[in-house]
Amino acid sequence: MQTDKLASLLATLVNRKDRQIISNLETLFKIAMREIHSLNSIQQGNIFQEARKIFLISLEGSVTNKLQDSDIRLMKELGLNLLISNELGKKVDTAIRSSKTNRDVSGKLKNIFSEIDKNYSAVKKANIGFKAIGIKDYAVEHKECEFKFCIPRNCVDNELHEFSKELGKFNTILKVFDSISENPVDQFEIRTISSSDLTIAINVSVDLGLILSSAVLGVYLLHKAIKDQKDKVESLDLPKKIINEINVWSKKEYENGISEIIKNIETDCNESINKLEFKRLSGTINGALVDFSSRIQEGYTIEFSCNFDETTEKRELGKKQKGSKVSQNLKALEKQKRLFHKVIQNSEKIKNINQETPVRYLTDNESK
Numbered sequence: 001m002q003t004d005k006l007a008s009l010l011a012t013l014v015n016r017k018d019r020q021i022i023s024n025l026e027t028l029f030k031i032a033m034r035e036i037h038s039l040n041s042i043q044q045g046n047i048f049q050e051a052r053k054i055f056l057i058s059l060e061g062s063v064t065n066k067l068q069d070s071d072i073r074l075m076k077e078l079g080l081n082l083l084i085s086n087e088l089g090k091k092v093d094t095a096i097r098s099s100k101t102n103r104d105v106s107g108k109l110k111n112i113f114s115e116i117d118k119n120y121s122a123v124k125k126a127n128i129g130f131k132a133i134g135i136k137d138y139a140v141e142h143k144e145c146e147f148k149f150c151i152p153r154n155c156v157d158n159e160l161h162e163f164s165k166e167l168g169k170f171n172t173i174l175k176v177f178d179s180i181s182e183n184p185v186d187q188f189e190i191r192t193i194s195s196s197d198l199t200i201a202i203n204v205s206v207d208l209g210l211i212l213s214s215a216v217l218g219v220y221l222l223h224k225a226i227k228d229q230k231d232k233v234e235s236l237d238l239p240k241k242i243i244n245e246i247n248v249w250s251k252k253e254y255e256n257g258i259s260e261i262i263k264n265i266e267t268d269c270n271e272s273i274n275k276l277e278f279k280r281l282s283g284t285i286n287g288a289l290v291d292f293s294s295r296i297q298e299g300y301t302i303e304f305s306c307n308f309d310e311t312t313e314k315r316e317l318g319k320k321q322k323g324s325k326v327s328q329n330l331k332a333l334e335k336q337k338r339l340f341h342k343v344i345q346n347s348e349k350i351k352n353i354n355q356e357t358p359v360r361y362l363t364d365n366e367s368k
Helices: 003-015 019-034 046-061 069-077 085-098 102-132 160-179 206-234 240-268 275-280 282-297 310-320 324-354
Strands: 144-150 189-194 199-203 301-307
Touching (some): 003 069, 019 046, 019 085, 046 085, 069 144, 069 301, 085 102, 160 206, 206 240, 206 301, 206 324, 275 282, 301 324, 310 324
Antiparallel strands (some): 144 199
């Protein structure tokens, strides 16, 4: 577990506490307490149902919806499940649906409220402790781009030798993509290693960050599209022969999808790729993309973090250059800003696919 990463997460949970969600949950609990002696079922009461609806909708604004998948895993590892919007929503919804009496509802909501209070209290104390001993928050600095991947332990049999071999294979895949970037490097610099969940974070150039994020996003979308189609087919209870034909179609669709991702990389990353190397290594890129894809299918999770502060960059440029070079440097600044912005956009899309699909508590009629 990374201490600075934990410190950063705790600070986020304290400084951006989901006060509105907690307030709405408290309202729900108070209504349940008022109705505790009522003969009518609280689940059917209009006031309670409206409060429930407001609470569930407010979960969409939780700070935890904006966290990286690795942060969510860390929270679960620490037993802070009820501070995660999805987990809290499930818990409350189950408590309401499974209760037979109004007293049951109020009792279960009281327990949930109490547990959340304990979690926040523990987080606040830990945050104060980390600050007291001088542990700084984890941060990606200006003009830095971080590529992070988590290897499931079962993929390396929990053995150091297998883990080392897998890192070598992953390095080979990354070198393929780096070799087609505008600024390839000899070696990748490791930022952090987390032993608890075998997560490795490395520094990459913004050019490589854009190429990798475009490739990973394409793979996630391809897997999702094929899975959605197969799920629809399986629900139809079709004859085995038809299912076999659909599996053949899925394989062909996958191959076509990989080719399409490569085309998209060439288009979307045109400012970041070395076009001659891209054409020369097209077959190698295909193989690396398939290797990437197979690992994602095995359960690897991949994240990107980057930071570009335009104000800081303009200030630094102003100090360094005068006269005619300023215009040239401003053009370079605009390019850098575009590239970082694209990586951030891809990262957000990957994060949304990477995280668990939010449980939908409200029916179409309720959400109107």
